Amino acid sequence: MDNIDTNNITVSNEEFLATVAEKSHGAALRGDYEHADSHYVVKQNWHAYTEAEHDLWRALYQRQMSLLPGRACDEFIDALHKMNAADGIPEFEKTSRELFAATGWTIVAVPGLIPELTFFEHLANRRFPVTVWLRKPEEFNYIVEPDVFHDFFGHVPMLFNPVFADYMQLYGKGGLKAMKLGGLEQLARLYWYTVEFGLINTPQGLRIYGAGILSSGGEVEYCLTPGTSSRHIHLNIQRCLNTLYKIDTYQETYFVINSFQELFDGTAADFAPYYEQLKQGQALPANTLLPDEKELLV
Numbered sequence: 144m145d146n147i148d149t150n151n152i153t154v155s156n157e158e159f160l161a162t163v164a165e166k167s168h169g170a171a172l173r174g175d176y177e178h179a180d181s182h183y184v185v186k187q188n189w190h191a192y193t194e195a196e197h198d199l200w201r202a203l204y205q206r207q208m209s210l211l212p213g214r215a216c217d218e219f220i221d222a223l224h225k226m227n228a229a230d231g232i233p234e235f236e237k238t239s240r241e242l243f244a245a246t247g248w249t250i251v252a253v254p255g256l257i258p259e260l261t262f263f264e265h266l267a268n269r270r271f272p273v274t275v276w277l278r279k280p281e282e283f284n285y286i287v288e289p290d291v292f293h294d295f296f297g298h299v300p301m302l303f304n305p306v307f308a309d310y311m312q313l314y315g316k317g318g319l320k321a322m323k324l325g326g327l328e329q330l331a332r333l334y335w336y337t338v339e340f341g342l343i344n345t346p347q348g349l350r351i352y353g354a355g356i357l358s359s360g361g362e363v364e365y366c367l368t369p370g371t372s373s374r375h376i377h378l379n380i381q382r383c384l385n386t387l388y389k390i391d392t393y394q395e396t397y398f399v400i401n402s403f404q405e406l407f408d409g410t411a412a413d414f415a416p417y418y419e420q421l422k423q424g425q426a427l428p429a430n431t432l433l434p435d436e437k438e439l440l441v
């Protein structure tokens with residue numbers, strides 16, 4: 144049995160696979176876990192991608208680029224242009240070298256979903272796990288599990304921003320702490336509402352920095368459209384940790400930051416007292432608007 148043991152938290156490979164199978168209603172994981180090492184790292188095997196897969200990548204890339212200018216934050220667009228990822232599925236090693244030179248992060252290839260502990264360990268050591276496989280053509284608009292397009296296109300550009308990169312490492316360290324404090328459910332909400340679905344306020348208006356939106360066809364426009372039933376409210380970390388989220392519809396609340404520094408500073412706090420307090424009460428539904436909160440997209 145391949146066990147990973149850190150600070151008395153042990154997750155076995157078999158346990159992980161069983162949990163994922165349970166969460167996905169018994170469906171098998173899509174990735175090839177046979178050749179993964181003890182940190183779930185595999186070789187990207189770039190030469191094995193087919194021309195059809197590179198075509199599909201290019202189509203996904205072009206569709207997103209027809210939507211993102213004026214909607215994605217400048218930090219994302221600028222980094223994406225420098226990455227030269229438009230011509231096909233990128234070679235991770237090449238981008239990883241550039242990323243390391245920029246912010247000290249590297250990319251590691253993984254077969255797909257990985258255990259939380261392993262995920263946090265990678266982040267805490269400034270390694271971002273990127274799934275190697277690409278979705279099928281019929282999943283062009285929607286995919287359940289993260290694939291290489293979501294992970295690479297959506298997440299990697301933001302890691303070129305030094306402050307956001309530091310935030311991601313801080314999150315990984317926070318994840319390891321949360322596992323010991325029983326705060327994982329709460330902390331996962333922060334990842335969801337920032338790294339995946341976060342918006343940032345800029346002098347030009349709200350912009351997207353969350354990978355779940357940046358790699359999605361429909362939500363790019365939806366999340367910035369005034370007058371929908373979704374909320375756009377300023378990020379309060381403790382409030383966010385206590386807010387449920389939707390995994391199968393557009394978000395009902397988008398948390399907005401004013402700067403990446405604000406996000407880093409808020410996450411540098413000790414969450415232990417928050418977890419204790421939040422565990423006593425009820426989490427807020429995803430569409431909550433509290434009396435002192437103001438809708439920011441009008």
Ligand SMILES: [Fe+2]
Pocket residue numbers: 289293294297298339354355
């Ligand atoms: Fe993601």
